[in-house]
Amino acid sequence: MNPTSLLQGRRVLITGGARGLGHAFAEAAARAGARVVIADILVERVQQSAAELAAQGLDVSGLPLDLADPVSIERCVATAVERLGGLDGLVNNASITNSGGKSCEELEIEMFDRVLQVNVRGTWLMTRACLPALRQSGRGAVVNLASDTPLWGAPNLLAYTASKGAVIAMTRSLARELGSDGITVNAIAPGLVEVEATQYVPAARHQLYREQRALQRGQVADDVSGAVLFALSDLSRFITGQTLPVNGGFVMP
Structure with a gap:
């Protein structure tokens, strides 16, 4: 299959698309033929971000979204479905960290709650809001961005690690529930990706990741895009409930 037509005609909503991984996913999906919000x-x-991609001739537009606000979620999904004329794929990419570097004793209760509110509840509410359109599509695909942190137990990152572990568990549960609707639900678990959002991570930690990977180099956003395209496409139509680590061999579960 030609990669430029892998998602031809698909209508895809990607959260967290302003920068980093979300921007890379939007560009890759649009270049593969999808219409993207x-x-x-x-x-x-x-x-x-949307304007930059549209200027390259790609069918990408942008919308505001606050994952902590159920009303914002419903409004975003309704507008995206109207704009695209339906929905075939949802990429739950948006998340927050905010607790990096703090031990379990130092972590504030409010921050723990905030991370789970956005990363876990937000993923659930986005998926729920998209279900009518995904069912109508007949080939719906949900891709949840998890992380490899719950696969090895990242220290001083408790809230984020817990939230991404929950995303992996929700992926399996949703896959069971939605399989009868022909909707696949899979998770992608990247390692430490070198993007704007991870600039707070000390350089020594980035170097440690590079050295301990089987593929000893830094991980960039485009390293993850292929897995997302695969999970959105017909190539994965009989794969659901799975978590695919994309981390250069840092963790091999």
């Missing part, structure tokens, strides 16, 4: 709480950045 990206959504983010960074309203100006998401519009700029």
Whole structure:
């Protein structure tokens, strides 16, 4: 199958599309033939991101989204479905970390709750809001961005690691529930990707990751895009409930 037609005619909503992984996923999906809406709480950045891709002749537009606000989620999904004329794929990419570097004793209760509210509840509510359109599609695919942190137990990252472990568990549960509707639900678990959102991670930690991977180099956003395209496409139509680590061999579960 020609990669440029892998998602031909598909209608895809990607959260967290203002920068980093979400921007890379949007570009890859659009180049594979999809019509894409990206959504983010960074309203100006998401519009700029969409405009940059549209200027390259790609069918990408942007919408505001606050995953902590159920009303914002419903409004975003309704607008995206109307704009695209339906929905074939959802990529739950948006998440927050915010607790990096703090031990379990130092981590504030409010921050723990905030991370789970966005990363776990937000993923559930986005998926729920998209279900009517995904069912109508007849070939719906949900791709949840997890992380390899719950696969090895990242220290001083308790809230984020717990939230991504929950995303992996939800992926399996949703796959069981939605299989009868012909909807696949899979998770992608990247390692430490070198993007703007991980600039807070000390350089020594980035170097440690590079050295301990089987593929000893830094991981960039485009390293993850192929797995997302695969999970959205017909190539994975009989794969569901799975978590695919994409980390250069740092963790091999």
